[in-house]
Amino acid sequence: MRKMRLPHPSRAYLADTLALVLFFTTTGVINERWVAGMSWEQVLHARLIGGALMIPVGRPYGMWRDWVMSHAGDTRVSRVHWDSLALMSFQVPIYAGIIAISGATGWGLVRGVLGAAVMMLVLGRPYGAFLNGVRRMFGLAPGGEKPMSLNY
Numbered sequence: 001m002r003k004m005r006l007p008h009p010s011r012a013y014l015a016d017t018l019a020l021v022l023f024f025t026t027t028g029v030i031n032e033r034w035v036a037g038m039s040w041e042q043v044l045h046a047r048l049i050g051g052a053l054m055i056p057v058g059r060p061y062g063m064w065r066d067w068v069m070s071h072a073g074d075t076r077v078s079r080v081h082w083d084s085l086a087l088m089s090f091q092v093p094i095y096a097g098i099i100a101i102s103g104a105t106g107w108g109l110v111r112g113v114l115g116a117a118v119m120m121l122v123l124g125r126p127y128g129a130f131l132n133g134v135r136r137m138f139g140l141a142p143g144g145e146k147p148m149s150l151n152y
Contacts, residue, residue, distance in 0.1 A: 011138050011139065011140060012059060012062065012135075012138075012140055013058065013059040014138065015062075015131075015134050015135045015137070015138040015140055016058040016059045016061065016062030016131065016134075016135075017054065017055055017058030017059060018058075018134055019058070019062075019127075019130055019131045019134040019135075020054045020057070020058040020061060020062075020131075021051060021054045021055075021058070022134075023123075023127050023130050023131075024050065024054065024091075024127075025047055025050070025051065027119055027123060028046065028047060028050055028095075029043055029047065031112060031115045031116055031119055032046050032047075032099060032102075032104075032112065035111055035112060035115035036099060036104050036108050036109070036111050036112030036115060037108050037111070038099070038102070038103065038104055038108065038112070039103075042102050042103045042104070043102075045102040045103065046098050046099050046102035046104075049098050049101060049102060050095075050098050053094060053098065057090075057094065061090050061091070062131065062143060064086060064090050065083070065086040065087070065090075065128065065131070065143060066143035068082055068083075068085060068086035068089075069082050069083065069086065069128070069143065079125060079128070080124065080125045083124040083125040083127070083128035084120065084121045084122075084123075084124030084125065085124070086124065086128075087120045087121075087123065087124040087127060087128075088117060088120040088121055088124065091116075091120055092113065092116055092117050092120055095112075095113070095116045096109075096112075096113045096116070099112045099113070099116075131143065
């Protein structure tokens with residue numbers, strides 16, 4: 001019987017990080033400019049900080065999502081719920097720091113954080129599907145399919 005070899009962990013790191021950077025650079029610009037009301041200069045600053053922070057947190061988020069998704073049932077509603085919870089619980093606190101450091105203050109900061117929270121709830125499942133698609137392109141199994149699986 002042939003033994004299945006797991007892909008190198010760096011492929012999982014690259015896939016999870018690439019997915020996070022591509023997806024959330026786009027959605028971050030939308031939220032920062034049109035919801036938080038930040039200037040283009042502040043948006044650029046936030047995206048540069050966000051991009052730098054996404055590099056070390058891409059894989060940890062992927063692992064976090066896989067663990068949270070292990071609680072999801074087989075229904076679409078359950079997957080949407082758990083994907084949204086995973087994204088919101090991990091990313092909103094990081095995002096709040098990013099836009100605060102980038103110059104959002106007062107009600108702009110509050111609107112930006114609330115806007116991000118709503119976006120994370122809405123985008124949880126689309127991002128989860130996007131992440132799984134990027135993982136497939138890297139020859140990796142989609143995450144969160146098996147209980148407690150890290151799915152390198």
